[in-house]
Amino acid sequence: MDQIPKPHVLWPMAFQHVLAMYAGAVAVPLVLGGAMIQAGQMKPSDLPYLITADLLVAGIATILQCVGFLRFGSRLPIVQGCTFTAVPPMIIIGTNYGPAAIYGSVLACGLFMMLMAPVFARILWMFPPLVTGTFITIVGLSLIPVAAMNIAGGNAEDAGSMSNIGLGMFTLVVVLVVERWAPPAISRTSVLIGLLVGTIAGALLGKVDLSGVSEENWVGVATPFHFGLPEFPPSAVIALVLVGLVTLVEATGDFLAAGEIVGKKATPKQIADGLRADGFSTMLGGVFNTFPYTAFAQNIGLLAMSRVRSRFVVAGCGLILIVLGLLPKLGAVIAAVPTPVLGGATGALFGMIAASGIKTLSKITMNENSLIVIAVSLTVGLLPVMYPSLFEQFPDWFTTMFNSGITTGAITAVCLNLFFFGGKHVPANSGKQAEPDYTDASMYKKDRDGLVADDD
Structure with missing residues (x-):
């Protein structure tokens, strides 16, 4: 994880x-x-700014997370991006109060996340392998509908056509063929090769649209408070603070998942x-008029598939994102990759996340209560995924919190584990002791190996 690969390995993997x-x-x-x-709150000319500013801040956030600075950054190979959880409340805030209120609320959300970070670190004993394995499995399964929508073509007019689905499945087959028969050095770029080959096939089918490239400027620099000084309506701030709580839960699971995959x-x-x-990256998003940031689960899946776990490779990804954020024309070229091709490639990544969760669960000595925790958590977590309008009649704050299958599944797994096992160190939820490198939840309840003895 701490190795710096040679440039000919680092940059292709970072680009992937x-x-x-x-x-x-x-x-x-x-x-x-x-x-x-x-809603009349922005102009069409504002859209390119939102994209370039988002890529710029995502790149900075990724480098901070991977390389770290003082007490900021997990120093794990984590790619940062804006969370979809924040989209519905931000649309409501922007429609009612305008863009300045959106970004004031984002600033408040980031500050809340920074202040809550030590608290969440101290409750990790609530996340033994039974909980984390279930949670990681739910993350992977809940993302598969996203891959399915992309394979079908997203919101395009020909969504669901045979050509779209065929192109997406062709891309997936290319990834599998490269993974199976290519030499190790090449197989680690299987997703990248799948995307390239799939894009070429898409171009032959007339599905690559490069018209947006000529319309973009070569250079676009994000400016602080582009939409004016931030505003802080109380109801808007509360809505984004709820998003911050959800993001903390999801990010904690992502860090645990990344740690499992890299073996640390x-x-x-x-x-x-x-x-x-x-939290700091989210505050930076408020300054540059972007969004709350968290780990991107699909890139955690890429760690498992590529078997390249270096955090400096992912930091290289952050540097590329910064360049793309400054050069919108180059970003438009990448945006020309057909949606079905992206779906075919990411489908394998999402499945790898679910498989990583199953691998974690396989290390546990099961009993009947363990099975109940897994079964009910999976069911509750996948309910809003299978039926997106499940909570349609509920208040907005409830929908914000619980319409994410990842959040509902995580909360259910934590609560059921406490209900059946409490904080006890028991074989059913702590992992087999035959594997000394696989630590369990009890390590977080006492100062062992200096892991808890810090300023938090």
Whole structure:
């Protein structure tokens, strides 16, 4: 994880991380910007700014998370991007109060996350392998509908066509073929090769649109408070603070998942530093008029698939994102990758996340109560994923908190584990003792190996 690969390995792998997260990175500014334009709160010319500013801050946040500075950054290979959880409340805030209120609320959200970071680090004993394995599995399964929508073509007019689905599945087959038969050095770039080959195939089918490239400027620099000085309506701040709570829960699970994949379990200090960096990046988003930031789960899946765990590779991804944030024309070229191609490639990544959760669960000695915790958590976590309008009649604050299957599943797993096992160190939820490197939840309840003895 701490190795710095040679440039000919580092930069292709870093670029692969960019391609894996780019669609998700630009989706939030596109959705929010489109809603604000329809509400008359923004102009169409503001949309390119939202995209470039988002990429710039995402790059800075990624480097801070991977490399770290003082007590900011988990120093794990984590790619940062804006969270979809914040989109619905931000649209409501922007429609009612305007963009300045959105970014004032984002600033308040970031400050709240920074202050709460040590608290969350101290409750990690509530996340034994039974909980984290279930949570990671839910993360992977809840992202699969996103891959399915992309394979179908997203919101395009020909969504669901045979050509779109065929292109997406072709991309997935290319990834699998490269992973199976290519030499190790090449197989580690299987997703990148799949995206390149899929894009070429998409161009032959007429699905690559480069018209947006000529319309973009070569240079676009984000400026602080582009939409004016921030405003802080109390109801708007409360809504984004709720988003901050959700983001802290999701980010904690992502750090634990990344630690499992790289074979170095995240310590309480790393969790606190990582969450503190999330809060700082979110505050930076408020300054540059972007969004709350958190770890991108699809890139955690890429760690498992590529088997390249260096945090400096992911830091290289952050540097590329900064360049793309300053050069919108280059970003438009990457945006030309057809949506079905992205779906085919990311489908494998999302599945890898779920498989990593199952691997964690396989290390546990099960009993009947363990199975109940897993079964009910999976069911509750996937309810809003399978039926998105499940909480449609509930208040906005409730929908913000619980319409994410990841959040509902995590809360259910934590509560059921406490209900059946409390804080006890028991084989059913703590992991097999035959594996000394696999630490369990009890390590967080006492000062062992200096993991808790810090300033938090």
